[in-house]
Amino acid sequence: MDAAIEVADLRKTYRGRRTGEVRAVDGVSFRVERGEFFGILGPNGAGKTTTLEIVEGLRRPDSGEVRLLGRSPWPHSPELTRRLGVQLQASAFFEFLSAREQIETFAELYGASKARAAEMLDLVGLTEHANVRCEKLSGGQQQRLSIACALVGDPELVFLDEPTAALDPQARRNLWDLMRGINAEGRTVVLTTHYMEEAEALCDRVAIMDAGKIKAVDSPAGFVRSLDAPTRVTVAAGQVSDERIKELAAGEAVTGGDGTVVFETRDPRELLTALASEGALDGLAVRTANLEDVFLHVTGREWRA
């Protein structure tokens, strides 16, 4: 079977009188398998949206190849479009329509029934707000409505462009559950985000993008493993003697200060077992490397979303 997405050497330069030349997408290649939850993670201006718009067939690249479900997005074909779900920004809603009217309009465009529209409203928890005009919905509700609109045509491949931007943590978590559900139904999901923890929590694989280029692609766990960074185990000071700390550290680094002792270890199991048997678990914190550390490693820059 063809991959869900194959992208080869995409390039796109914007030319503006004030901004000059901006190489928004600078030689991007990647492949997404069917059923995958694939993330494109990068700071603002990395080129995520431009990449996504090209892949969706909404924007033409200067050069490069895209295949979606084995076909080119150009020229547009209704058969292909019907198999895609593109989450539009809330600003793209039709004016003056209620949530129900909005999704029913999308349903009609996709040849889907009103029953399907109602089902999708329900899926995103908006049935109670069906008669509310879109501009009166909260940010989170608008995002959920835009996802419902993207799903109404029962797409195989769903594109979500920063769907949780500017949401509060609870609304974000709720959307995470929704996105997981969409993927669990067998749909391929492509998500752009500048939230590290979002990519880590949701994606099977993540492409780290910076300055128009994909720097690396791997699973979140694979990225962290390849860093081979030690785990940092912190406990409150004064629970173990200095001598015992030295023994427990077994030659690995120990730092401290601020009322804490911080062990850096490659085998946290052994250290944690020893600390537990001595009843020295007050103030315990265990921190493994995360995608933030990975970003620093692959780009040479601190993460700043």
Ligand SMILES: Nc1ncnc2c1ncn2[C@@H]1O[C@H](COP(=O)(O)OP(=O)(O)OP(=O)(O)O)[C@@H](O)[C@H]1O
């Ligand atoms: N229509 C446009 N005209 C000119 N420059 C643009 C245009 N769209 C994007 N850019 C520039 O191209 C670069 C990449 O932008 P893009 O929106 O693709 O990045 P992004 O990773 O999606 O960022 P964000 O998270 O801020 O949306 C940025 O420097 C941006 O200013």
